[in-house]
Amino acid sequence: MTSGYFLSFSEYLKKIFGEKVYKVTLDAGFSCPNRDGSLSFDGCIFCDDSGSFSRLYSNNLSLSEQLSVGMHKIQDRYHAKKFLAYFQAYSNTYKPLSELKEIYDQVFVENIVGMSIGTRPDCVDEQKLDLISSYNINNRFIQIEYGIQSIHDKTLKLINRGHDFQCFQEACQKSKERNLKVCAHVILGLPNETHDDMLETAKTLASMNIDGIKIHMLAVMEGTKIHEMYNENKINLMSEDEYISTVCDFLELLPPDMIIQRLAGNGKREFRIQPRWLGKKLELVGKIEKEFQKRGSKQGSKY
Ligand code: SF4
Known part of the structure; x- marks a missing residue:
């Protein structure tokens, strides 16, 4: 669907691959240094024990089973032919x-055209990024997604991220030097912001020079x-x-070619206390588009 008000991820992938590309979300059994005690046991103050995983598939399935089940389900429903492997749960570079x-x-089986890896900026190093960029062949879409949430160190401290903004800047720079796509995760409505x-x-x-962004509202998870x-x-919510x-306001300030990969949080409904x-x-996306229409503006209008 082309909104005309912002560059959506599905629109972008369709342009690149000539047809709709569907994401298959994966849980490869990673952990997170902010939850396993390496940095803290508490985690970010908004994170529930799923580690931001949408829990589409059972965690008991092997990675290839998750991929195969996920692709088949989407194939049956939408006659899909192309897929993106999405490592979503916890910090997906946090292993040797x-x-x-x-x-x-x-994950690089037939019909997988790319991979997106969600992680923390302090969980990558030169070697890991070299490995990830080695998959950047055959016109694949290879992306690394960094949780940053806010550029303000006072906020990062308050939400117990365990790293600062400079760490994110360095991770982005090293990723871009290797020609990886970079997506930043942001939360609007964080305490005291x-x-x-x-x-x-x-x-x-x-x-x-970031390629994409995922925007979430602050959600209160049980x-x-x-x-x-x-x-x-x-x-205050x-x-x-x-x-x-x-x-x-946020999208108006972004470059028109930055890929908008999400405009609302995920979080399982039954564990979400707020927002109701x-x-x-x-x-929600429809209401955002209506607001743009009312303003006569769009992504990049004030860039
Ligand atoms: S870095 Fe991600 S998985 Fe780890 S505690 Fe924060 S939100 Fe949860």
């Missing part, structure tokens, strides 16, 4: 190099630190109107 190679090697803070994040990311803060009335308006207004993602 030899194990990473074994894992990534498994002002509207200007969020727009500063947009402006800074816009200046960094059992997280942010859930405690919410119960103690220590956080955005209303739907505030979120829509902030997303539009979040219904179907497509409906």
Whole structure:
């Protein structure tokens, strides 16, 4: 679907591969240094124990089974022919190099046209990035996704990220030097962040030669630190109107060719305490487009 208001991921992939490309989400049994005690046992304050995994498939399946089941389901439903392997759960570069190679090697079966790896900027090094870029052949789409959430170190400290913005800048630079696509994850509405803070994040990311972005609203998931803060009335959550308006302000500041890979959080509905207004993602995207229409603006209008 072409919105005309922003460059969606599906639109981008369709242009590159000549047809719709479907993501198959994978859980390859990774952990995260911010949860296993290497940095902390607490994790980021918004993270629930799924490590941001949408839990589409059973974690008991092997990687190749997850891939095969995932591809077949999508094939049956949409007659899909091309797929992107998406390593989503936890930090998908957080293992020794030899194990990473074994894992990534498994996904390049027939009809897989690319791979996207979600991780933390402090979980990559030169060798791991060299390995990932070695898959960047045969016109594949090879992307690394870094959680950053905000460019402000005061916020990164508050949300217990365990790394600073400079770490993200260095990881992006090393990734771009290897011709990898880079996608940044951002959360709008983090505690103590002002509207200007969020727009500063947009402006800074816009200046960094980043290829894509995933934008989420702050969600209160059951059992997280942010859930405690919410119960103690220590956080203010955005209303739907505030979120829509902030997303539009944010997108206006980004380059027109930055790929917008998500505009709403994932998080399983049954574990989500707030926001209650979040219904179907497509409906929210429709409301964002309406806001752009009302403003007479679009992604990149103020870049
Ligand atoms: S880095 Fe990701 S998986 Fe690790 S605690 Fe933070 S959100 Fe969770």
